[in-house]
Amino acid sequence: MIxxxxxxxxxxxxxxxxxxxxxxxxxxxxxxxxxxRISETEVYRGEEDKACHASKGKTQRTKILYGESxxxxxxxCYGIHWLMNIVTGERNNPQCVxxxxxxxxxxxxxxxxxxxxxxxxxxxxxxxxPHVWIEDDGFQPELKTAPRVGIDYAGDYxxxxxxxxIAEKK
Numbered sequence: 001m002i003x004x005x006x007x008x009x010x011x012x013x014x015x016x017x018x019x020x021x022x023x024x025x026x027x028x029x030x031x032x033x034x035x036x037r038i039s040e041t042e043v044y045r046g047e048e049d050k051a052c053h054a055s056k057g058k059t060q061r062t063k064i065l066y067g068e069s070x071x072x073x074x075x076x077c078y079g080i081h082w083l084m085n086i087v088t089g090e091r092n093n094p095q096c097v098x099x100x101x102x103x104x105x106x107x108x109x110x111x112x113x114x115x116x117x118x119x120x121x122x123x124x125x126x127x128x129x130p131h132v133w134i135e136d137d138g139f140q141p142e143l144k145t146a147p148r149v150g151i152d153y154a155g156d157y158x159x160x161x162x163x164x165x166i167a168e169k170k
Contacts, residue, residue, distance in 0.1 A: 036102035054094035081109035
């Protein structure tokens with residue numbers, strides 16, 4: 001089953017753990033299909049979250065976070081790595097879930113590189129999209145939580161909050 005908009009119209013703290021175990025699918029222009037099970041996500045939630053891009057308010061870059069749930073938010077990190085997020089929640093309540101890792105590609109940049117996701121996907125829907133979507137095959141792994149990664153600039157509270165969800169390895 002392909003996840004639809006209503007899946008993403010919930011709070012990021014609900015969506016992020018439920019994305020673990022789902023399969024992100026990418027159909028390339030030559031019709032090659034790439035698939036990878038999501039094994040790690042991170043939540044970025046609201047203007048109060050100092051690690052969230054919306055912490056500085058609504059800008060040209062962040063306006064997507066204030067819009068429709070189920071939109072892809074892709075940005076360039078360190079000027080070289082594309083990172084993929086999915087907007088969640090209600091309009092004007094900026095939040096998203098970073099797709100941090102797959103079972104094979106361990107890291108958000110490695111995953112987007114494998115899936116050939118770049119800035120051209122920014123502001124596209126993750127549902128009703130012929131090039132990238134997320135499927136649910138019913139698999140539900142055990143989860144653990146941990147602090148988010150690479151956000152020391154946000155301060156101790158926001159760095160240490162356990163908003164990273166990880167599939168337990170057996």
